[in-house]
Amino acid sequence: MGLRTPLYKQHVDAGARIVDFGGWDMPLHYGSQVEEHHAVRQDAGAFDVSHMTIVDLEGDACREFLSRLLANDIGKLKTPGKALYSCMLNEDGGVVDDLITYYLDDRHYRMVVNAATREQDLQWILKQAEGRDVEVTEQPDLAMVAVQGPAARDKAAGLLEPALRDGALALKPFTALAADELFVARTGYTGEDGWEIVMPAAAAADFWQGLVDAGVRPCGLGARDTLRLEAGMNLYGTDMDLEVSPLECGLAWTVAFEPHDRDFIGRAALEAQRRDPQRRRFSGLLLEGRGVLRNHQRVVVDGAGEGEITSGGFSPTLGRSIALARLPAGDYDRAQVDVRGKLLDVRLVSPPFVCNGKARIEL
Amino acid sequence: MSELPGDLLFTAEHEWLRKEDDGSLTIGITDHAQAALGDLVYVELPEVGQELESGAEMAVVESVKAASDVYAPVSGSVLEVNEALADDPETINSDPYGDGWIVRVQPGDDSVDTMTPDEYQQFLDELED
Numbered sequence: 422m423g424l425r426t427p428l429y430k431q432h433v434d435a436g437a438r439i440v441d442f443g444g445w446d447m448p449l450h451y452g453s454q455v456e457e458h459h460a461v462r463q464d465a466g467a468f469d470v471s472h473m474t475i476v477d478l479e480g481d482a483c484r485e486f487l488s489r490l491l492a493n494d495i496g497k498l499k500t501p502g503k504a505l506y507s508c509m510l511n512e513d514g515g516v517v518d519d520l521i522t523y524y525l526d527d528r529h530y531r532m533v534v535n536a537a538t539r540e541q542d543l544q545w546i547l548k549q550a551e552g553r554d555v556e557v558t559e560q561p562d563l564a565m566v567a568v569q570g571p572a573a574r575d576k577a578a579g580l581l582e583p584a585l586r587d588g589a590l591a592l593k594p595f596t597a598l599a600a601d602e603l604f605v606a607r608t609g610y611t612g613e614d615g616w617e618i619v620m621p622a623a624a625a626a627d628f629w630q631g632l633v634d635a636g637v638r639p640c641g642l643g644a645r646d647t648l649r650l651e652a653g654m655n656l657y658g659t660d661m662d663l664e665v666s667p668l669e670c671g672l673a674w675t676v677a678f679e680p681h682d683r684d685f686i687g688r689a690a691l692e693a694q695r696r697d698p699q700r701r702r703f704s705g706l707l708l709e710g711r712g713v714l715r716n717h718q719r720v721v722v723d724g725a726g727e728g729e730i731t732s733g734g735f736s737p738t739l740g741r742s743i744a745l746a747r748l749p750a751g752d753y754d755r756a757q758v759d760v761r762g763k764l765l766d767v768r769l770v771s772p773p774f775v776c777n778g779k780a781r782i783e784l
Numbered sequence: 785m786s787e788l789p790g791d792l793l794f795t796a797e798h799e800w801l802r803k804e805d806d807g808s809l810t811i812g813i814t815d816h817a818q819a820a821l822g823d824l825v826y827v828e829l830p831e832v833g834q835e836l837e838s839g840a841e842m843a844v845v846e847s848v849k850a851a852s853d854v855y856a857p858v859s860g861s862v863l864e865v866n867e868a869l870a871d872d873p874e875t876i877n878s879d880p881y882g883d884g885w886i887v888r889v890q891p892g893d894d895s896v897d898t899m900t901p902d903e904y905q906q907f908l909d910e911l912e913d
Contacts, residue, residue: 449822455825713826713846737848
């Protein structure tokens with residue numbers, strides 16, 4: 422038996438197929454992964470993401486600490502409530518994890534990191550915090566639910582206390598607010614509008630049922646994966662890990678080299694890699710014909726060498742197979758993928774593949 | 785779990801076979817198999833006229849999760865393939881014993897190790913234990 426979230430019983434009662442994910446017993450789907458996927462693109466879906474690790478930081482040195490810990494610049498967050506997506510790197514520029522950091526007030530920040538990397542992350546964060554005025558507190562007694570889709574905020578708003586509701590509905594993308602015991606952020610991992618809501622574990626079951634009653638469809642990790650792939654969002658452990666820098670997994674946009682004197686961990690390694698002409702590309706792929714691209718399939722580029730699919734699958738929205746791939750350096754826009762011994766043609770495209778219910782690439 | 789159709793035979797690889805009046809065999813995958821695979825998104829079919837060898841790959845079914853080989857439960861030649869699956873692979877999920885059939889073959893002489901519906905149900909029950 423694995424770890425269980427406060428919503429485990431709800432999942433089982435709803436007929437979920439339970440799978441192990443990073444040591445947690447999580448719902449893969451509740452009958453049809455594809456229907457759950459469409460529900461999020463067209464209406465509203467709810468995901469139990471309580472397995473994710475919430476780490477709160479408190480102290481006068483938080484900002485200075487985060488300025489060193491994160492490859493993105495915490496200095497970009499000027500007002501409380503703002504959020505920042507970033508990687509934490511090791512000295513070699515490898516990705517320890519990707520995470521969202523919320524600026525609550527000058528002495529308080531909240532980080533949400535991956536469940537599968539919990540130990541690695543906590544050790545790393547605690548080690549870097551040594552000797553600084555930063556208190557690191559994991560929050561294992563909190564539950565987190567992501568409500569995603571064009572109708573998600575409308576449908577979920579009724580579950581919030583009136584005092585919180587207006588503020589939550591007024592949140593701009595990538596901002597959050599905390600009130601009483603709830604924390605509401607306009608963030609997600611699907612390419613759709615929506616909220617991620619953190620609450621005490623004891624409140625989770627009622628909240629989940631309230632969402633279901635409001636017409637929000639429970640969605641499992643399966644749909645979460647196809648949605649994030651369509652949205653061109655990376656998955657840690659699949660698209661990047663300790664051996665890969667953000668410059669080779671499509672996350673160069675999250676690395677802030679300015680201001681030039683901000684000494685974040687991994688900076689020197691990235692500076693060197695940035696100038697390397699052989700640095701590998703990271704691109705979206707669209708399969709031209711029928712079939713399904715899968716993780717770890719070999720990509721063959723005429724004249725440039727070989728690469729590998731890091732995330733591949735079928736896009737329910739596009740009705741085609743798509744992938745993210747790490748590829749050899751060079752200027753080209755076509756390649757072939759070794760799918761079960763056959764070389765199939767793919768076109769390089771720039772993610773996202775789908776966003777806000779619509780195709781963002783030419784089919 | 786739905787009732788297993790009484791006119792079918794089953795294999796340990798979770799395929800079903802139906803003997804047609806003309807001596808041919810229609811073959812598909814079972815409800816248990818489709819449920820385990822999840823939503824199907826692609827089916828690679830054999831060619832009509834292709835000679836199948838018992839136990840060798842006959843088709844590939846790909847779900848949102850993974851690709852799985854479908855092994856020929858008998859040797860024989862392919863008489864007909866379910867072309868409709870190319871556009872609607874999810875038919876296997878919605879109607880595995882009907883419109884979700886995969887191939888019809890003219891079987892060779894080799895004997896096939898199959899189970900009756902009751903035997904297959906017992907086989908499934910034991911898998912779950």
